[in-house]
Amino acid sequence: DIQMTQSPSSLSASVGDRVTITCRASQGISNSLAWYQQKPGKAPKLLLYAASRLESGVPSRFSGSGSGTDYTLTISSLQPEDFATYYCQQYYSTPPTFGPGTKVDIK
């Protein structure tokens, strides 16, 4: 199985900050990576797929990049509604696996 790691595990930021979250796969996944946002008590919401493709309806302040084993999610200007936990997920091979999550909270 492909193992996914994320860094940092948590971060504190202010509204307007630029935030970057890193996701690393244990082997190359050829951009087969999705990012999700989850708020407490709610289901995850898809933000991006294919590493950099923005899901319809997701604000353009969210962006993704990367290749091979290393990927990043960037929020260009953090908004109050963005405080949540973010997960990456590889779908290069079965089983699909998730990173452990990065919690973004208010500084």
Next chain:
Amino acid sequence: EVQLVESGGGLVQPGGSLRLSCAASGFTFSSYWMSWVRQAPGKGLEWVANIKQDGSEKYYVDSVKGRFTISRDNAKNSLYLQMNSLRAEDTAVYYCARATPYSDENWFDPWGQGTLVTVSS
């Protein structure tokens, strides 16, 4: 509106069984791979199983193989998860999630609201 609504969760003793259901609406259910994903309390996400459009292919995470069975009824727009020989470590919120029509595009959108399964004596 695309919607997934899970049901069937609850408290069950170790070794017991439970059947989860997911009712889909707002899209052509028979055109999509479907998955179950779970989240233990305070923990991260773990994919559990998925099923092809016609039910001809099914895949499971190793920890549930031989105990859980995924199935679907396209006539009823419904997805199921039969869970047998339940263990304490199966305690989690179970989400139903739509994937895509393609096996190599296995991301999930949308997700249901989840149903809580608690395995405890």
